[in-house]
Every structure is written in structure tokens, then in C-alpha cells.
Amino acid sequence: MNIELITFFIFSLLLVFTCLKVITSSNPVLSAVNLVFSFFLSAVLWLLLGAEFLSIILILVYVGAVMVLFLFVVMMLDINIAKKSAAYINYLPLGIGIFLAFNALVIFFFVNTFENIDYNAVKNIEIISTSNTENLGYLLFTKYLVEFEIAGLILLLGIISAIILTYKKNPKNKYQNPTSQISVSKKDRLKVITGLKE
Amino acid sequence: MIFNLLFIPEIILSIGVMIIIVIDLFLQSHKGITFKFIQLLLLLSGYYSINGQVSSIYQSYELSEFLNVIKFILLFGSFIIFHYTYKHLKYLNNLKIEYFTISILGLIGTMIMISANSMLMLYLGIELLSLSLYALIGFNKNSSLSSEAAIKYYVLGAMSSGILLFGISLIYGFTGSIIYSDIAEVINATEMNSVEYFGIIFGIVFITASLCFKFGAAPFHMWVPDIYQGSLVSTTTLLSTLPKIAVFIVFLKLYYIPFISMKSMWSDILLFVGMLSIVIGSIFALTQTNIKRLLAYSAISNIGFIILALGIVSNEGIQASLYYTIVYSLTALASFGIITHITCNSHGIEKISDLSGLSQTHPYYAILILITMLSSAGIPPMIGFHAKLIVITALIDSSYIILSVIVVIMTVISAYYYLKIIKTIYFDSREDLISVYSNDSLILSLNSISLLILGIFPYYLFDLSSYLIGLLFAISF
Numbered sequence: 001m002n003i004e005l006i007t008f009f010i011f012s013l014l015l016v017f018t019c020l021k022v023i024t025s026s027n028p029v030l031s032a033v034n035l036v037f038s039f040f041l042s043a044v045l046w047l048l049l050g051a052e053f054l055s056i057i058l059i060l061v062y063v064g065a066v067m068v069l070f071l072f073v074v075m076m077l078d079i080n081i082a083k084k085s086a087a088y089i090n091y092l093p094l095g096i097g098i099f100l101a102f103n104a105l106v107i108f109f110f111v112n113t114f115e116n117i118d119y120n121a122v123k124n125i126e127i128i129s130t131s132n133t134e135n136l137g138y139l140l141f142t143k144y145l146v147e148f149e150i151a152g153l154i155l156l157l158g159i160i161s162a163i164i165l166t167y168k169k170n171p172k173n174k175y176q177n178p179t180s181q182i183s184v185s186k187k188d189r190l191k192v193i194t195g196l197k198e
Numbered sequence: 199m200i201f202n203l204l205f206i207p208e209i210i211l212s213i214g215v216m217i218i219i220v221i222d223l224f225l226q227s228h229k230g231i232t233f234k235f236i237q238l239l240l241l242l243s244g245y246y247s248i249n250g251q252v253s254s255i256y257q258s259y260e261l262s263e264f265l266n267v268i269k270f271i272l273l274f275g276s277f278i279i280f281h282y283t284y285k286h287l288k289y290l291n292n293l294k295i296e297y298f299t300i301s302i303l304g305l306i307g308t309m310i311m312i313s314a315n316s317m318l319m320l321y322l323g324i325e326l327l328s329l330s331l332y333a334l335i336g337f338n339k340n341s342s343l344s345s346e347a348a349i350k351y352y353v354l355g356a357m358s359s360g361i362l363l364f365g366i367s368l369i370y371g372f373t374g375s376i377i378y379s380d381i382a383e384v385i386n387a388t389e390m391n392s393v394e395y396f397g398i399i400f401g402i403v404f405i406t407a408s409l410c411f412k413f414g415a416a417p418f419h420m421w422v423p424d425i426y427q428g429s430l431v432s433t434t435t436l437l438s439t440l441p442k443i444a445v446f447i448v449f450l451k452l453y454y455i456p457f458i459s460m461k462s463m464w465s466d467i468l469l470f471v472g473m474l475s476i477v478i479g480s481i482f483a484l485t486q487t488n489i490k491r492l493l494a495y496s497a498i499s500n501i502g503f504i505i506l507a508l509g510i511v512s513n514e515g516i517q518a519s520l521y522y523t524i525v526y527s528l529t530a531l532a533s534f535g536i537i538t539h540i541t542c543n544s545h546g547i548e549k550i551s552d553l554s555g556l557s558q559t560h561p562y563y564a565i566l567i568l569i570t571m572l573s574s575a576g577i578p579p580m581i582g583f584h585a586k587l588i589v590i591t592a593l594i595d596s597s598y599i600i601l602s603v604i605v606v607i608m609t610v611i612s613a614y615y616y617l618k619i620i621k622t623i624y625f626d627s628r629e630d631l632i633s634v635y636s637n638d639s640l641i642l643s644l645n646s647i648s649l650l651i652l653g654i655f656p657y658y659l660f661d662l663s664s665y666l667i668g669l670l671f672a673i674s675f
Contacts (some may be wrong), residue, residue: 109397109400144258144318146256147257147258151322153303154210154326156303157300157326160219160296160299160300161297161300161329164296164300164333164337165333
């Protein structure tokens with residue numbers, strides 16, 4: 001057993017453990033922290049595959065941005081720590097059944113067929129340098145340019161729908177109206193009163 | 199044209215969306231002008247899609263004559279949907295131009311889906327479409343049903359996207375490519391019972407499950423009634439036409455081009471899914487009292503017909519499925535379009551009993567509903583009869599006798615609830631206030647009456663669909 005395989009097994013076991021903690025722990029903060037751990041561990045698995053750019057992006061985007069935001073939201077909301085309900089126990093056999101059936105299928109197909117096989121279908125990838133980042137950038141802006149643009153459209157759609165779903169104009173709020181503030185003239189504010197007698 | 203650009207319809211729509219977002223800010227009080235601009239945009243894009251280029255310069259994006267016609271159908275359909283939507287939203291005092299920008303982005307998603315020639319492009323198109331649908335379903339913020347439907351569809355849709363990606367990754371891992379034509383070559387070359395063979399089967403099963411979810415077919419149909427009920431009627435109109443056409447074309451392109459040599463594997467799955475959809479859609483609709491839920495189950499059974507016709511794997515089957523898709527979209531547009539026009543007690547129509555006595559107050563609308571319901575039930579002079587007939591004929595030609603008998607029985611059962619709506623309209627007395635809020639029903643009338651006219655002359659549409667299939671496939675199966 002070489003060192004790479006040992007590292008893989010250690011980290012994937014930890015990954016499975018943290019993923020289980022995410023869905024079983026009753027405290028949402030704990031779940032979120034475990035999710036952060038699971039992202040770190042999957043980043044290590046990416047590194048083992050030699051995909052250093054993707055692993056760093058995973059940490060930067062998911063851990064650095066998404067999960068921190070998520071933790072803030074969880075901490076700001078007043079969430080009661082959920083107790084394990086009866087439904088949890090009721091659905092447990094079904095879940096275990098689906099899990100076992102799925103895994104049995106995967107094992108049946110893949111373990112039998114993959115024994116002692118050295119097979120790689122992915123052949124023609126253009127590699128221009130040893131750096132992952134450079135290769136990805138090259139592919140993204142040449143071969144997959146249209147796909148890249150469509151991803152931009154998806155982001156635009158995300159922005160519009162997030163705004164439309166959350167924005168609500170509250171009529172009680174006090175707004176400043178800069179246009180009317182600027183266009184105000186002396187007449188509107190000052191009133192010269194003449195002809196007063198003491 | 200002097201300049202020879204590719205992707206013109208898509209580019210017009212994408213740039214148009216950005217312009218609409220900006221001009222809507224300045225024309226807050228004149229939404230009608232912005233809406234006219236949106237309609238112009240759709241017409242322009244439709245003109246360029248019917249006169250579009252045919253090119254294979256970009257490997258993962260197909261620009262063919264067949265797809266140009268389908269894109270035109272999509273754009274034309276969304277033109278009609280937007281027409282209904284505008285009036286409906288205006289009546290509900292919920293008119294926001296953002297509704298249309300989100301819909302147009304979803305429309306671009308459907309165009310990308312059908313043009314996709316690679317798995318990556320397909321996934322991006324499906325994501326663009328689903329994201330816009332999540333937002334549209336949750337658009338009615340005053341209703342808790344709408345939010346519930348949006349959350350439900352979001353969670354299930356994200357899971358089905360994950361399953362799709364898992365299937366795609368298996369296909370990529372075992373064939374080494376995401377381009378359809380390359381996948382087809384590799385699959386043709388694989389031997390039975392080799393490593394790759396099992397892996398590819400696995401991938402196809404996952405992709406099928408995910409696409410059936412997006413289609414709303416039977417074992418994955420749980421979301422359909424809830425989401426149809428929860429969202430606005432205009433969203434339901436959109437939900438029951440555009441994504442269905444797009445997913446159908448994806449089915450056609452995926453299963454009949456890259457996966458065709460695996461047909462012994464997937465044809466049984468599709469036949470089973472189609473059969474189950476017809477049975478569930480026909481039987482579960484019997485007890486529904488909400489008209490949107492009822493039409494949702496009717497949609498499930500119609501989808502069942504399309505998938506069944508796809509699973510036959512014969513020329514007649516493919517033609518029948520395309521014909522059925524076009525007919526189903528027309529019928530769904532008409533039936534949901536009428537519901538967007540009618541209100542009861544100044545709310546939208548919810549229950550079937552809300553329609554009672556419509557024939558006395560609004561006899562014209564009653565006739566329109568009569569035509570669409572008879573067409574859905576498959577009663578002869580309407581187009582729905584021919585659509586069902588062609589599917590059943592294709593089944594019998596491929597000697598699936600038992601299946602065709604079950605289909606006929608289910609059609610008879612489903613006729614019950616369509617006739618129940620007609621009975622409510624014509625024979626029940628009125629208790630509450632029912633009104634039609636729009637004087638202008640030209641497009642709606644044309645839409646409904648086309649079901650009758652095309653039913654009397656069914657061969658125009660049939661010639662169109664066989665011509666389109668001839669464009670897509672030079673070979674026969």
C-alpha cells in the first residue's frame with residue numbers, strides 16, 4: 001500500500017463521518033461546521049487527484065464565502081434545536097433500504113468489472129502547460145466559450161430572481177428623495193410675512 | 199443579410215433582456231410600452247429563428263433546420279403565453295416586468311437545451327430553465343401555497359439536477375467525451391457485457407430518471423400537482439408547455455442519436471414510465487376537485503403518451519410523439535389560457551365548481567372550454583382524437599397489443615373527468631359571481647378554435663411533424 005492510497009482512505013473515511021454528522025446532528029450550527037469540514041476534506045481529495053485549482057476554489061468559494069454566510073444566517077435566526085421526531089425513526093428503514101439497494105447495485109456492477117483493469121476512456125484533452133489553472137483558463141476561453149457565456153446568463157438570472165423574490169417596498173420606511181431636495185427653491189422654505197402689527 | 203452571425207435568436211433575446219431590465223427602471227408607470235417591446239423582441243427572434251443559419255461550426259451547439267422550426271414553435275408559444283400572462287398579472291395587480299425577464303431567460307434555457315450537442319451545454323440549458331422556473335413559481339409572494347411550491351420544486355429540482363450530473367459523469371467516464379456524436383461512436387463500438395457497457399447503462403438510467411423528473415412523468419410525478427396548484431395560472435401555463443417541448447426534444451436527440459445502439463435497454467424503461475404515467479394520470483385525477491390539480495394529472499397522462507410513443511422505437515412512434523407534443527402544447531395553452539381569463543368572486547378559478555353555470559353568463563367562453571376539454575378527452579372532430587389515435591396505431595404496428603388495450607381503457611376513464619367539467623359548466627346552477635375580465639379574446643379564440651379546425655384537417659400538422667422528423671433523421675429505425 002502506497003502513501004497516496006493510505007491518505008485517500010483516511011480522508012475519505014473522515015469525509016463520510018463528517019457528512020453523516022451534517023445530517024444527523026440536531027444543532028444547525030454544528031451541521032454547518034461539519035459541512036465546512038467536509039468541504040476541506042473533499043478539497044484534499046481533489047489535491048490527491050492533482051486538481052489543485054479546483055481544490056483551492058472549493059475552499060475559497062464554499063468555505064470562504066458560502067458557508068460563512070450560511071453560518072451568519074443560522075446564528076442570526078432564532079432556531080430551536082430540533083429534536084429527533086418520530087418521523088425520523090419511521091423513515092429510517094426506508095432510507096436504509098434505499099441506501100443498501102443503491103450500494104448493492106453499484107458494487108455489483110463496478111467491483112466485478114473493475115478488478116485488475118487499467119482503463120482510461122478520457123484521452124483527448126488538450127494540455128498546454130503543467131499548471132491546472134492555465135489549462136482550465138485556456139479551455140474555458142476557447143473551446144467552451146459559449147458555455148462560459150451561458151454561465152454568465154445563469155448568474156444574471158440568479159441576481160434578478162433573488163431580488164424579485166426578496167425585495168419588498170415597505171410603505172412605512174422614510175426615504176430621502178434627492179431630486180426634490182436639490183430642486184427645492186427659496187420660495188418653498190421661506191415665507192416673508194409682511195404687514196404684521198405689534 | 200450582409201453579416202452572417204450565428205445564434206441570432208438567442209443573442210437577440212439575451213441582449214433584449216438586459217435592455218428590458220434597464221428601460222423598465224425608467225418606465226415604471228408605463229409598463230405597457232415595455233411589454234410591447236418584449237413582444238417585438240419575441241417576434242424578431244422568431245423571424246430570425248425561422249430564417250436561421252444551419253451550421254456545424256460550433257461542435258457542441260447544433261444549428262439545424264429542424265431546431266430552427268422548433269425554436270420558432272417555442273417563441274410563438276411564449277408569445278401567446280406572455281399575452282395571457284400580461285392580462286392576468288394586470289388583473290391581479292401584480293404586474294412586474296421582471297416576470298417577463300425571468301421567463302425570457304427560461305426561454306433561452308429551453309433553446310439552449312434543444313440545441314445542445316454536448317452534455318455540458320444540455321446541463322447549462324436545464325439549469326437556466328429550472329432556475330427561472332423556481333423564481334416564477336415563487337412569484338406570488340402573498341400566497342403561502344406559492345412559496346411552498348417553490349421550495350418543493352427547488353429541493354426536488356436540485357436533487358434531479360444532481361442525478362443528471364451523476365449520469366453525465368458516468369457517461370463521460372466510460373466514453374471519454376461529452377459530445378453526442380463522439381458518444382454515439384464509442385457506444386456503437388462497445389461490446390455487450392464489457393466494463394464500459396455496464397457503466398453506460400448506469401449513466402443512461404440516471405439521465406432517464408432526471409429527465410423524467412423534469413418531464414413530470416409517473417414515478418417522478420409527485421411534484422406536478424402541488425406545483426401546478428401553488429403557482430399563478432400564468433406560471434402554470436408556461437410550466438405545462440415550454441419545458442415539456444424542450445425536454446421532449448432532448449429525449450429525442452439523446453436517445454435517438456447517442457444512445458440509439460442501447461435501444462434494447464432504454465425502450466423498456468420508457469414504455470414502463472409512459473404506461474405508468476397514463477395509468478396514474480387517469481386514475482388519480484378522478485377524485486380531484488381543484489381544476490389546476492386536475493389539469494396537472496391530465497398533463498401527467500399526456501406526458502405518458504409522449505414517452506410511450508418514444509419508447510416504441512419506430513418511425514411511426516417518433517412521428518406520433520412529435521405530433522402528440524405539438525397537439526398537447528396547443529391544448530394546454532388553450533385550457534390554461536381560458537382559466538387565466540375567468541375569475542370567480544374576484545379570485546382566480548380554483549375549484550371545478552367555480553365554473554358552474556358559465557354557459558348561462560358567458561356562453562362564448564363555455565364553448566371554448568367545451569372545445570378544449572373535448573380535445574383533451576379525445577373526442578373525434580377535435581385534434582386530440584387524432585393525436586391519441588396515432589400513438590395507439592404506432593403501438594399496434596409494433597405489436598404492443600396489451601399496452602394499447604390498457605391505453606384505450608385509460609383514455610375512456612380519463613374522459614370522465616373532462617366530461618365532468620363540461621357537465622359543471624352546462625348543467626349546474628350558479629351560486630356565486632363569475633366574470634370574465636377581458637374583452638379582448640382574439641388570441642384565445644384562435645387558439646381554442648384551432649383545435650377544432652386542425653382536428654377537421656389533421657394532415658397538415660401530421661405532414662409538418664413527419665417533415666420535421668425527416669429533417670432530423672435520415673435513417674429509419
